[in-house]
Amino acid sequence: MLQVVNIRSKREDIIAALKKRNIDAEALIDEVIALDEKRRSIQFRLDESKSLINTLSAETGSLFKAGETELANQKKQEVSAIKEESVPLEVELKEVSATLEKLLYSIPNAPHTSVPKGKSSEDNETLRTWGEATDAPHHTPHWDLTSKYKLIDFETGVKITGAGFPIYTGKGAKLQRALIQFFIDEADAAGYTEVIPPLLINEDSGFGTGQLPDKDGQMYYANEDNLFLIPTAEVPITNMYRDMIVDEAELPIKNVGYTPCFRREAGSYGKDVRGLNRLHQFDKVEIVQLDTPERSYTTLEAMVSHVEGLLQKLELPYRVLRLCGGDMGFTSALTYDLDVYSAGQSRWLEVSSVSNFETYQANRMKLRIKRKDGKKEAAHTLNGSALALPRIVAALLENNFDGNKINIPSVLVPYTKFETIS
RNA sequence: GGAGAGUUGGCAGAGUGGUCGAAUGCGGUAGUCUUGAAAACUAUUGAUCUUCACGGGUCCGGGGGUUCGAAUCCCUCACUCUCCGCCA
Known part of the structure; x- marks a missing residue:
């Protein structure tokens, strides 16, 4: 959530920033400011009377003794x-604080100055493209290839679980593991420490990164134990640092983690969910960083470059987008999306989303930096997919199909131990 | 799943109704000593809200209660450990 101190001191800036999300937040922001003032004045009066009570109680004690x-x-x-x-007064303080907190939870992050205005994905800004985004001569969508070469069994997945839970078989399974290993090795080389986090998270963690309170409908819920299946490794990895005060000298903290991800994707339909385009369970390697406010945007660019490096090594044509205010996630201040070109479907597929959350998550989860002079302040958190597997697999198959066989990019061959799928 | 024990500052660990935000030890930081280091000694060392400041409030797993007064008593939830059961 936004920090009240910032809302007070940068009222105009925040209102202007939120306009990019097409939100007229003026009334909301003023309500926050009013509630905060009320809260402080109540607390002041309450503190005074408590101080008096403490003094008198101590006196009472001595008198009894005497x-x-x-x-x-x-x-x-x-x-x-x-x-x-x-x-x-106490009752009022509780009410005011609760209302204030609820209000703060309902306000999304204020977009960075570079974020363009806009309503939907149409308004995202294309920063650059790499490679040739051209259709393959055979123009075969990956779902035909996966069934032709027996790489993925969607039907049996439906039988044992339901739609969106594919079974990778044979070389399909090996390709999957090869990609994961490749991504982790690359992150390793870039200085990230690998973690294997839990796949179920509690409510506090969901609040910390911002999936809760409102996005609980997107997560699978383990009712009996009040736990959620992770929609992304971002949640457990970032929450490792919840309620922590980290020494400035320890930053940046860089973690990478491979996990399956689970998403209910309620409301999705049509060509978006065909084949590997959108699944309920998929694999992803995620990079997460914690850094200082002054460095976080440099870090963000470095993370994007890292992801671009992966795509270049895989020889997949891609483009980098800066998301507009209307298309950005609730908690993000600036998000870059990376899309690969799907040569069998003639469309761009989002394979990575790299974001700087500034203090939005850190503030929720009480993650702070201890500066050299001993002062504490909220850290900045960042994360990005590096990368999400299914759409990479889709593009890899489609773009490298020559009519007879699928050619594995050379960088992956040491991992797959086969050069072609035929 | 059953039975029992526990949860106190970065860590270990005292504290069972009043002067306890909390003894002591370790660790951290600064200093003395030393050519330097170690050792020893001295000092300092939790978080959070509020205030320009002085100061004040809150926090001893979470929540609630009893009391003029709670780390200390009661209720409740969560977690940890030990034993038994089950099991990759």
Whole structure:
């Protein structure tokens, strides 16, 4: 969530930034400011009466010890009276704080100055493209290839679970593992520490990264234990640092993790869900960084470059987009999407989303930096897919199909241990 | 799943109704000593809200209660450990 201090001191900037998300937040922001002022004034009065109660209670104690029972009883009654008076204040403080918090949870992150205005994915800004985004001569969609070469069994997946839960078989399974290993090796070389996190998370973690309170409908829920299946490794990995104060010297913290991801994808349909385009369970390698506010945007660019490097090594044509305000995620301040060209479907497929959340997540999860001078402030959190597997597999198959066989990009051959699929 | 024990500052660990935000040890930081280091000694060392500041409030797993006053008593939830059961 946004920090109240910032809302107070940068009211205009925040309202202007939120306009890019097509939100007129003026009334909301002013309500936050008013509630915060109210909260502070109540707390001040409450603190005063508590201070008085503490003093009088201590005096009562000494009087009892000294045997001055009568005086002590008098003080006792005095304290009771003050306490009674402060009860409504206490109730009010709780109410005001709860309302304020709820309001803060409902405000999305303020977009970075570079974020373009816009309503939908149409308005995203294409920054650059790499490679030739041209259709393959045979123009075969991957679902035909996966069935022709027996790489993925969608039907049996339906039988044992349901749509969107594919079974990778034979070389399809090996390709999958090869990609994961390749991605992790690359991240390793770039200085990321690998983690294998839990695939189920509790409510606090869901709140920390911003999936809760409103996006619970997108996560699978393990009712009996009140746990959620992770929609992305971002959640467990970032939450490793929840409620922590990290020394400035330890930053940046760089983690990479491979996990399956689970998404209910309620409301999706049509060509979007065909084949590997959108699944309920898919594999992803995620990179996560924690850094200082002054460095985080440089870090963001470095993360994008890392992802671009992966795509270049895989020889997949791609483009880099800067998301417009209307298409950005709730918690992000700036997001770059990377799309690969799918030569069998003639469309771009999003394979990575790299974001800087600034202090939005850190503030929620109480993740702070301890500066050299001892001062504490919220850290910046960032993450990105590096990469999401299914659409990479889709593009890889489609783009490298020559009519007779599928040629594996040379960088992957040491991992797959086969050069072609035929 | 059953039975029992526990949860205190970065860590270990005292503290069972008042002066306890909390002894002590370790660790951290600064200094003395030393050519330097170690050792020793001295000092310092939690978080959070509020205030220009002085100061004040809150926090001893979470929530609630009893009391003039709670780390300490009661209720409740969560977690950890030990034993038993089950099991990759």
